[in-house]
Amino acid sequence: MRILVIEPLGEIGHINFDKAYLKVLESIGEVTLMTFPRLHKYFNIKNRIELPESFEEKSSNLLHRINQLKVLIYIQKHFPLTDFDAIIFFCYDEISFSLSWPNSNKTFLMEHNNIDSVNNSFIKKLFYNRIGNNIHHLVFETYIKEYLTRNYKKKTHQILHPHYYDNIDDLLLKHPVIPQKGNPRKIIFSPSLNNDHRVMLELKNFVIANDDYFFLAKNKYNEKTKNYRFEKYFDNYSDELKNCSYVFISADYNYRVSGVLYDALSFGKKIVIKDCLFARVIQKVYPNSISIINNIDEFKLIPVSELAQHQERASLLENHSFGKLITQLKIILDEK
Secondary structure, eight states: OEEEEEOOSOOGGGHHHHHHHHHHHHTTSEEEEEEOHHHHTTOOOSEEEEOOGGGGOOSSHHHHHHHHHHHHHHHHHHSOGGGOSEEEESSOOHHHHHHHOOOOTTEEEEOSSHHHHHHTOHHHHHHHTTSOTTSEEEESSHHHHHHHHHHHOOEEEEOOOOOSOSOHHHHHHHSOOOOOTTOOOEEEEEOOSOSOHHHHHHHHHHHHHOTTEEEEEEOSSOEEOSSEEEESOOTTHHHHHHHOSEEEEOSOOSSSOOHHHHHHHHTTOEEEEESOHHHHHHHHHSTTTEEEESSGGGGGGOOOOHHHHHHHHHHHHHHTOHHHHHHHHHHHHHTO
């Protein structure tokens, strides 16, 4: 099977996800990756096609959308898409896609924040409904598949979300968690920019008032005090994840999932998440690992059950194994 993977948005935050699914797809067929030059260095893919850097400009939403339209037109004009058995978009913009891409049964769209974004925009919803009914939509939880099929009449498949590492036990064996001397504080790690800024400010004030907690978060600017540290990007993401006490997620995820949550589960971490539809669904599967809060002060009441969390971690690693990702996606691609 010849598979074309298109990554047109150039999202750095998707690198680990993209790596995982590229490896899955390479086990299924011959993969060609099409993305911007700056991203190719992250992927060990033999067959690669570079998109023009001039189409990356994102200084405004309008210009970004125009460039996305140019990207899709450029792809169709310069490359024989009929040579491929499956074309998979790792991400996409709803408006430009609906205006330019053919209604092809061999095209697959991975849905990240798209459905929530569409639900919050009348304009986007109009364009989303224009996407052809032959297009396949890939989502990461069963309830999202049911919603998309029922409400938008889309051809929808559920696939597994990968976690960060193939062999997590080897990683933890090589890099054991070592308590920091003289720093017994509980570390709250929030490595996503998609958080509710009001809640993040409340948490910042919480750790300032409670010295037994330390807050480590991704932010648009760097800042460091004795109570918290903000960074634009975590090059040592795995180390921070290993050493934290809690992983905190405060975004409103309804018909989208959190990749950070799956990573945290694969490390056996306690996850604290703001109340939302995704949180309520996933907590039923991992009740000891996930705590839903409505108030920051509830951090003081969150139980930690290391044995139960370890058992749920083992369940995630088994149910989201590399082999199961391959089997599931291969069936979908074969049956298109």
